[in-house]
Amino acid sequence: MEPLGIVFTEIGPDFVRGTMPVDERTRQPYGLLHGGASVLLAETLGSSAGNLCVPDGKVCVGIEINANHVRAARDGVVTGTARPVHVGGRTQVWEIRIEDAAGELVCISRLTLAVISAR
Numbered sequence: 001m002e003p004l005g006i007v008f009t010e011i012g013p014d015f016v017r018g019t020m021p022v023d024e025r026t027r028q029p030y031g032l033l034h035g036g037a038s039v040l041l042a043e044t045l046g047s048s049a050g051n052l053c054v055p056d057g058k059v060c061v062g063i064e065i066n067a068n069h070v071r072a073a074r075d076g077v078v079t080g081t082a083r084p085v086h087v088g089g090r091t092q093v094w095e096i097r098i099e100d101a102a103g104e105l106v107c108i109s110r111l112t113l114a115v116i117s118a119r
Contacts, residue, residue, distance in 0.1 A: 046111035
C-alpha cells in the first residue's frame with residue numbers, strides 16, 4: 001500500500017474508503033491509471049473491510065476479484081469505497097467503486113473473500 005500511496009481516509013458503519021494518487025507509480029505507459037493499480041486499491045479496501053467484519057480467530061482472504069474499467073484517469077487522486085454485498089460466515093462479497101476527483105466512476109470491482117481460521 002505505502003509504495004503506491006494508498007491511504008485509508010474513512011471507516012463508516014457500512015463502508016471503508018481510501019485514496020490513491022494517479023502518478024508515475026500508478027500510471028501505465030500511455031499515461032493512464034493502470035488497471036492493475038485500480039485492482040490493487042479495490043482488493044486492499046475490500047479485504048480490509050472484510051477483516052473488520054469477522055470475529056476473533058478468523059481472517060478474510062481474497063478468492064476472486066473482477067474489475068470493469070469504465071473511465072480513464074490521468075492525474076490527481078482516485079477514491080475507492082468498499083461496501084458489502086454479502087457478509088456471511090464462510091464468504092463475503094464486496095463492491096468497490098473507484099471514482100475520480102469529480103466523482104466520476106473510473107472502475108467498479110467485485111471482490112469475493114473466504115473467511116478462514118487464523119493461524
